[in-house]
Amino acid sequence: MKIKEKQIRFTLNRFYGFLITFLRNRKGIFGVVIIIGFVAVALLSPFLTPYTPLGEEPLTRRPPAVKFCAPSWYRYLPEWLGGNPKLSENFFIVNDPAVPKLDYEGGEWKFITNKVDRILASHNAEINCPIGDIAGYESKNGSIEIRYIREKGVIPQNCKAYLIKEFFYPYRGPPAELSGNIALLVNGSTFTVKNSEYLDVPVEVKVFIGRVGGKNFTIWPAIGTGEMPYGFPLVSNDNGVDSPDLPPLIERAPLRGKLFKSGMEGIVPGIGIYANGTGNITFAYGIYPFPGMDKVGSVTITLNSSIWDWHWADLDLNWNYSTLFIWIEKIEGEILYGYDDQVPHDAMVLRGGKWSVEYNKRYFIRVSGDPIVSKPAAGLEEVDGWLLSSATIGNPQIGVGGISGQSIVTAMDIDPRENPARVIFTEDPGKYLLGLEITFVDELSPEKDVKTTVYVDDFYLNLFGNSFGLMGTDHQGRDLFSQLIYGTRISLYLGIAVSVMTVVLGLSVGLAAGYLGGIADELLMRFNDLMLCLPGLPLLIVLAAVIGTTIENLMIVMVLIGWNGFARVVRSMALSLKERPFVEAAKSVGAGTGYILWRHILPNVMAIVYVSLATSVPGAVTAEASLSWLGFYDPTRMSWGRMLHNISHLGGAAQAIVNPLWVLAPGLSISLLAVAFILLGYALDDILNPRLRLRR
């Protein structure tokens, strides 16, 4: 007991003495302080930034802003330093779109109409659009109810009502993107023609935005372009005739599935679709997720039934791909899928092997006369009667992006070649208004009471600015600062793990080779010669490209390439220690190999071990950064090297001018971490290396 206590006290004293010497070494303190700083950042990252490691919002897992934003404080920088006072930030016009209330009820919406005797508006707490929409607002209870009531005998007349929100836009530049949502439910008394029913008083709805005192621009309904899904129709009566504004009875939204293969296992892959109708559906499949590009093959299913049923087609796949995209190429005829009158179904399933499917379904079925029915993605409640329309107002040619999952539409009275945000918002801060114009189209005879009620819920328009956060955003709109913070974790984890593994492996083999000699020695030397002859970085790249780029694979590859350098050093030390008198003395007393290695050789080698532990880390961190920069990064993690890869391969020179922090910050972090570990290693070397101590 007493001896153990003395031993512990002795070790503590030695450590204390070492600590004192270490603290006198300026380089060492500097290095340790920086390392502690990095470790603190790595551990405290969730507190330093509210976003996930990939820079996305935690709830929606979507980027918080548009792509290529500048840092938000650039607005205050003088121009010669790179600042830009015309930057705008995110501005959300409507504060509480889930529970909209009128101003006299304590809310934010103003209601204006010239027919106060016929049109009334109030907040209705029960009726509510049950879908929380994709921007992440919860669907809470409540909507605004706008009622049109005309009694028998009163002259029919078109009446308008307005729901307006005024706001003050404080930035001197227009936003980069406008993105909004509205949900409408229309109910009313109906008249019947043949088998369909029509509203007595249909409504036409328009969403507009404009400067107070200036021009108002209609931003919804809007025109869509190309083959993207959008084109949200008016809620209106069409007399049973197909009007060019309304989508035909055929699905427009593309159904897309992404397959992750895990072995074909003798099962022929196939697609099944739950559909009804007459016509042909052609599915195409390919490597890239952009329908129309690089299609590899296609298969057509012919339908000829009016019963909802599953229809199957085999896929002709004769090679292994890890990801395959399947989408609908074209539909001929009249086909509905995924929904039958009683039960909504998964529209598309895939058969064969272990496939996992992820699809986004958002499609509209229009049945003439009734209000438009919108079917949400699987898992959400069926909506009865609500029209849910969500879009990004922008210019599809410019490529408004960053907010994924929304379609892009062009505002109606703005030249489609212009960016609508720049037309709507000028360079002065000022008062604007966002409004909904409802026209009750009352043209029927006055013989009966008519009424139509419009419920408005989840109505908002978000203005996404072109600056965000402490460092701006990357090519997908994700926050760069949070990527930097979470990259610390990857670098520290990888650097320290690789260093420890390399040292442990090198130590064991080196000691065996140096002390025991023989086969271990020969093998080590030949392996070392071998590794010298193979070019380091190309080998690393080839291995990474073939084995796969998860971070654990990278660590293993780096250890395999790096361990023999250290093993050589340990071997030479062991060789020289082997000849020392104390080893001979121990042997003469009868000590076994293990004892000598553990009690005599190893403690004398520990000096190099500590130094190597510190100095191998920068090599590993820099190698990971180089590999990530070349493109071999772990797609599930964001590291500093990956940030640099993004800026040089996806951002380009333009971004480097707008946001040079994107280039400088990750590189400086890598350098700082590397320098800190090297200083630590050098300080340890100064203290522990016996030769330097004697010969200085």
Add this chain to the structure above:
Amino acid sequence: MGLRAFLAKRVVYSVFLLLLVIMVDFFLFILMPGDPTIFLAPIDPAGGILSPEERKEREEILKRVWGYGDPYYVQLMKYMRNLLTWTFGKSILYKTDVTKAMFWRIPYTLLLIGGSTIISIIIGVILGVMAVQKRGGIFDSGAVVTSLVFNALPSFWIGMVFLLIFYINLGWFPNAGAFPREWALKGFPTPVTITNSVSLDGLRLVLTLDSGQFIKLIGGYLRHLFLPMATLVIVTAGGWLIFTRASMLEVLGEDYVLTAKAKGLTERGVMFKHVLKNASLPIVTSIALSFGFVLGGALITEAVFTYPGLGQMTFQAIMYRDYSILMAFFYVMSICVIIANIIADLLYGVLDPRIRYG
């Protein structure tokens, strides 16, 4: 015994080592885990998807030249035959002979990496000697710290920062290629022109050397070389400095240096006559070794600056899964390193009179 026997032994050993290396290369490429059809149909973003003709072409080359799909020993035989007789066939990526594709890139890489190695060795050794002369002072510790810091910087990031400052903001240097792009269209400056002139004496050939064109030619290349070389020099010069300084400090501790000082030699005399001579041994062998890595060295730097050298070729070959080029490249690299090792060993024997082979 002597030098000749040692050389013979070394060469025989190197041949065996070379054989071992190429066998290991072979096993690496054949037996690696992962997608077995990876050389037939690369699916990474850079490789893209192959048209059926491309795929057939690839299959044909792989089957005919390398024996793809045959049993392993047949593949090994074909592989050894290819490497030892230097028949690599056509490259899938460049559509020409592998040999041609490689050889016209070698001068560029040699210029870049050889040049920067030489410059960084010169800078490193000179500064290292200066640091040792003023050891313990601020120049010494400053030089060491600066070298450490620069050595730790990731080279591609330094390249990107240089591009940001000198190309994007200042526009002094270009960002890609080895020579100005307009030379490819309009023709290279020709400093040497040979013309015929007919006169009463007969036909004469007139050689004109145009110094203006000469300056343009050299200037163009240098302008494109400057940034990548600067990047490489900054990152590697520090290593040479530290190495020189460490090896000289080790020699400084020897007894004969003390004796020399006691004899009354000047500081300079001690430094150059005794210390440097003895310390130069590891430095020279290190230099010889580092030239073995010249050809394979700067894949990253060439990628950053899109410099058309061997590194960039290798990188594209990896992304495009061009088997022939990769095999050829690894082979050439191994040969270079082995030859450099032999030379380093020889130098060691020549320079150090204490060593006797036997």
